[in-house]
Amino acid sequence: MPVARSTKAQSIKQPRAGKAPSVTENVPPEKEEGCQAKRSPSSPQGGPKKRSAFGDITNAHKNQAVTGKKEGVKAPTRKATRPPPALVVAKNNEINLKKSLRKTPPTDVPVEPEKDSVSEEPVQQVPVVEDIDKEQLGDPYASAEYAKEIFDYMREREEKFLLPDYMEKQPDISRDMRAILVDWMVEVQENFELNHETLYLAVKLVDHYLVEVVSMRDKLQLIGSTAVLIASKFEERCPPCVDDFLYICDDAYKREELIAMETSILRTLNFDINIPIPYRFLRRFAKCARASMETLTLARFLCEMTLQEYDYARERPSKLAASSLLLALTMKNLGGWTPTLEYYSGYCAQDLHPLVKRLNFLLTYQPCDKLKAVRTKYSHRVFFEVAKTTPMDMMKLEEKLKS
Known part of the structure; x- marks a missing residue:
């Protein structure tokens, strides 16, 4: 069964x-x-x-x-x-x-x-774009989660702070005077051991103030020293005091004049002094390229050389930083503009070629031999003596950029 x-x-x-x-x-x-x-x-x-x-x-x-x-x-x-x-x-x-x-x-x-x-x-x-912020996601001080949005916001603010040709309406100030002032500000930054961001921001404050206010040459150093004071309060943990700036000006101005100029600059700029500067973009782009400290220092030297030149004051900070890095990478034979750099910078290599050639020309032929503060600064061993780097031949640079 x-x-x-x-x-x-x-x-x-x-x-x-x-x-x-x-x-x-x-x-x-x-x-x-x-x-x-x-x-x-x-x-x-x-x-x-x-x-x-x-x-x-x-x-x-x-x-x-x-x-x-x-x-x-x-x-x-x-x-x-x-x-x-x-x-x-x-x-x-x-x-x-x-x-x-x-x-x-x-x-x-x-x-x-x-x-x-x-x-x-x-x-x-489809380009292979590297996430450059993933390594710092656990660092609460890096703000890696918002880094991309922060720099996109700074790129948008560039439109607001584009400089016009203000020298036309300055009867008593010339381009050479501005170059001398910036050269002196570089020495102040070195003597006070201030951050590089402080120097870049101070130069921007001077330019934007001179766009709105006609000034005389005897007040130019007062404007520069006050701009460094404002930038120090914005960037430094322990900014120098007012007496220090009076001292570096050789007591040419009184305390009341410095405070009055500080008030005038802030009111003229509507207290909006968070101006995009090339130095911040340069650090960001160098991180994208995985550049060494020596390569980054060379790009900093190229970028800082433009502070004295009035013709570069109207360039976009992000584009100036990207061009400085591309020239430094080319001089070091470290490759060209990668998809990661193109993604985070917003510029392709062809957009940067004209400015790269101008930077190489500036490095080869310095307009004024008397203004050597930047070259002397970057000739020190602390900065890898990058100022002594031989500039590229223009024909070789042209070939490398095309390749």
């Missing part, structure tokens, strides 16, 4: 196994793996097409297999030692697949999109 019951169970349950689940279970392993491989969405264009094509063929024959199996259940004499409908479905799938491959154009063939230049083109053209 137990043997007869098991036999009956097999004769009853075997036809039920011929439904849709048995079709998928009896597909040969190599074909199942092939279907999974072809359905993989590794190709951005080929994946969905191949998945829909195989799905239509398989589903159509699944329905036929299920229908035929139901009719087979009604026949009392049919026995199923093995599920033959599944083998029939697999065979029909293979036949119909060959027919469909012959009928469809080559672009619809599942294997062809992997070789098609159109499907591969987006993969090849």
